[in-house]
Amino acid sequence: MTSDLPTDDQATALFLMEAGELCQQFEEGLLLLTRETNPLDLQKIARIARAIYQGAGQVGLVDLQLLALGLGSLLEGYEEDPDRETVVSDLLHHFCDSLQWSSIVHRSTPDRVEGTNRREFVLNALVPKALEIVKLILAQPLQAKTQRQLLQQQIQWIQWWSNSLDLAELKTIAEATLSAIAAFPHAANAIATVALAGFQVANGATLQRLSASEPELAQSSKARSTEPQVTDFLERSSAAALDLSQHLAGLARHAIFCVATQSIAEIVLPQPDQRLHRDGQEYLRWQDRLLVLHRFVDLWPPRGTAVLGRENAPPEELILVLRHEPQPLALALEVERLIVEPELPLGQPDGFTFTPHRCRYGWTCLEGGAWIEVVDVNGLLQSRPLPDLPAIDFDRAVPLVAKYERRAVLSGSSVFAAPPAKTTPKTILVVDDSKTVREILSATLQEAGYRVMQAKDGQEAIAHLQQQPEIHLTISDLEMSNLNGFEFLRQRLQDERWSRIPVLILSSHTSDEYRQLARKLGAADYLTIPYDSSTLLETVKHLIQNI
Template identity: 30%
Template sequence: MVKLTKPLKSRKVETTAKRKQVNQPTQPVKTVAPKKSEVPVAAEINSDRQNTNHVKTSNTATVSVNIPQKKVSVPTVANQNKQIQQKQTTSTSPSSLGVRIDIKRLEMLNNLLGELATQDNSFILQNQQTQASLGTLEKGWQNFHQLMMKLQDLATVSEQLNKSPNSRKNKLAYLVNILPNLLEEITQVGEAVNDIKLLHQQSQQVVKKRQQTLQQIQNNLTKTRMLPVESLLNRFPRMIRDLSVQKQKQVKLELVGMNTLIDKAVLEKLYDPIVHIVRNAFDHGIEPPEIRQNNGKSPEGTITIKSYYQGNYTYLAVEDDGGGIDVNKIRNQAIEKKMFSATEAAKLSTKKLYKLLFYPDFSTTKKVSDLSGRGMGLESVYRQIESLKGNITIQSQLGKGTKFILRLPWTLTITKLLVFRMEGNLFAIPLDILAAIIYVDPSEIKVNQGEKVCHWKGKKVSIAPSILLDCNYPITSGSMQQESVEFSWKNSYTKNSQGKVMLLLISEDSDTIAIKVEQILMEQNLTIKPFSKILTAPSYLYGCTILGDGSLVPVIDGIQLLEKTLQTEQLDVKKLQKNTSKFKQSILSQLPTILVIDDSLTTRQAISSTLQKAGYDIVQAKDGWQGLVQLQQHTQIQAVICDVEMPQMNGFEFLSRCRKQYSIAQMPVLMLTSRSSQPYRILAKQLGANDYLSKPYLDQELINSLQSCLHI
């Protein structure tokens, strides 16, 4: 709205808003006209708002770059008063009321919902056990009933045949007398069984309604922490418009799937990666108008941002209709950087060549512009998406355009999982990610270069059963015995009678892998609990779930498992690290040896695992005295991570003796302990500790502190 500062003598308008005062007359209010210098400001604001008519509010939107100028009329006071009334009416309507909710509270509610679902699963298991007991009781009652009928027939025949009085006659008479009583008891037992069956059916209906209610609560609770992607993408039309004017390129932006919901925490971290991809598409993807016309294209280029759901993932695709990516340039650049020999580079597939674009300092463009030459870079884009447990892939066709596809997982809490047994261990996987469940003959499984493969629909499928069992983390096999599993889960399946092997197939694009399983136990809505940040879990595990009997089962991320399995066929990162010194990860092969001192074996192993994954060599000690011995025996040790409370020699005593032999610069010592109070920190600093971290710790925090002490 335009601020009115100059009075108009020609008009007087009475205000429509009245204060709530008794018998107070309404005074006429003089309106004021806007100054000339202020009108263009209003025109600019209104123009921006009116220009948004190019962005459709539906699920598909198109933004045009060449925006026509529109005349702006100065609003009258009457219109202003109407707008005020409308705003007041709208603001007080129940449908527009909103409440700010802390994200931590939503997470707490989400966790409580998960606990409710876990309890629900326990209730379902109890019902299944009750049903099994009822089946046994009913079967016994039927057998007993048949036996009683036989006895009744026998008694009737015996009574007719037995005419001479003897000792047997008395026994048969007694039997005949008690038969009616037995039949009455059996009838009552049968009625009780029928009553229990009826109660069980009613209980099953209650459970079904309860599950539906839980699903509705989950859906609504999930939506409260999600925002439409429109709130992120509505910043891009103006950016494209400004770039078009600045670079004199005719480009239009199309937005598709604006109503797709994404977790707010994820949405905030997507802006920078998408900005870089869009700027790259504008600068390197879209050709100048004259080149486009020579190639038979429209002089106006198009950049499309599309969002959609697929399974448990949200996809964001940024596509342009530009010149595409020349894979030969990527191949030549890889040879120039000595990442591959000419022979090796010639064997690389297009998909593998595209992955090179995400490596540090790798670019096929020699000209660095102020548009795409600044910003986070494709390497940082990849790392940012990877930090969100997502993935980014490239599809391109020379002369037709390029598409960057970002895949982001949903914040899974409760989802339908398939629970199966593999080599005695229980695992679960979301049903949405499975392509098929097939049976193959053992003879169809071949070994190709040490890798087990089979064929499905004419393509090779890698079988990956061992990667889940080879990780250095405890895997629970479940407390359920085999017998209890069989009656607990009615929809369980085993290897078929012909001895074929059961495989779960996971597919993405043209890649497919298989998991060899022994038994499918059930499919059920289960709660997924994420691993603690203290534990560095494999990337191919979402977390774990709790079954109705209390068994703890790891939940597999199918896409990450697929990528991990096919890693041997993809780029050898270690080889790239050796062949080029420009890669930041090449430093891993030169990282020093670290001494880890802690009396807890679990903590020692966890710290060692974290540092080993970061490229460090590790030497361990269970107390300060053994730590001093290790320092003497392993002269290559360049830093120490030490606990405080340990038997024989505690951390402070070790630090004091260590400083008598090594200075702070010669041997950095990081104290890592659960004692986080200030006196402990002060004492550690006085004794010469380089840093002081408290448990529980974050892996990245520990690595950053270590690198800082080592000046890496």
């Protein structure tokens, strides 16, 4: 394995060999389930998923852990809703494929996977498979909590591989998406839909850069220009279809926009403090500057009064930061839906003559027979003079924002909300002998706004309690050396200060005997692995509030 992946020691090799066999058994069991739902078969493949999760955790293969968690989440609801078994079955097959492909990469030599470059394999096979799973999750009527959990796991999976192989653009989008879902869980589907387009753009751009830098990869990939292509409008209007392989396209209700992927610097999921109004103009905070925020609806106004779109379904706002001279600009798009088909058929309404426009690719016919313009956004930005607005120095903009915030608070304006009162984050001690489990749990808690400390066993946990009086909650495993979970529960009762700190047991043991013993020794609650992140966070919040 490469130096940035877990060490390919004997334990890892043995697990990967076992994982291949377990995946084969899982597929066989799944085929039996598709013919007839049998509780025994269901329990068997659930045990297989759990075994993969625990084994991957022991050797630090977080990507396989996340996929196994997804299998577990889907299996939980498999028997509860017979009408959705086909949906769940399809997803289970995709997850199993992804598990097998991932294990192939881990079993391969340091830089090659079956004759191909490791990054090429991940970008051409693994990431598209993850995005395919995301599309299927979004398209199916799963329970909201399960749907959100599966989306987060797939994005965490992409984030892990992005970290491992230094895929900066994919990593940035994954981190921003996870933060946005954590902040706005009710909008997880909308956020994931926007992120899906971003991942596709970033994946293509990364492959293109690899094509230029690695000759072997260049032979297997089409060379693409680094600049957006502006085609003559006569050539466009004569085309029967528009190739979308190098475009981000979507329905903006009054038109279909097409943006060259090479011109996109970033797809932004803006936080409230990233947007600023000044003298009637809106700006976007991006990196170390403030960018003028333009709106597609202003640059290409609707032709006529009809507005396309679903009833009672407001469009999602998508903001693109585009490479533009003399400086980047931000473009806000009100997106009804993104278009992921490989090409868009072009035509012209019968009996209708339109004036040629160099920024219009043509017209396309949507469902229901409605014709709509297809607009070249890059050509539009190059040909149309944009408002001559003064640039804003970022350093000077900070006090400007503060001034606007104070004015908004005093006047009751809704442009800026009053800044929330600062609160000290609660501290949680995570105790587990598996570093991987500690890191995954810590990341989940930190995303939710908690401060996290770690201990590898009960003895180290007691030392933390002695030195750190601000700990508000302890989450502990049971099976540990140097003072296991039960022993830790007993010992903490010897000090009144420690006994007031609630302990949540998080264990793979599911028997009632373990639960009863833990509660008799003072455990405040008991959850089992694999766990649901939302349930975990709800339990943590409840325990801390009741201190």
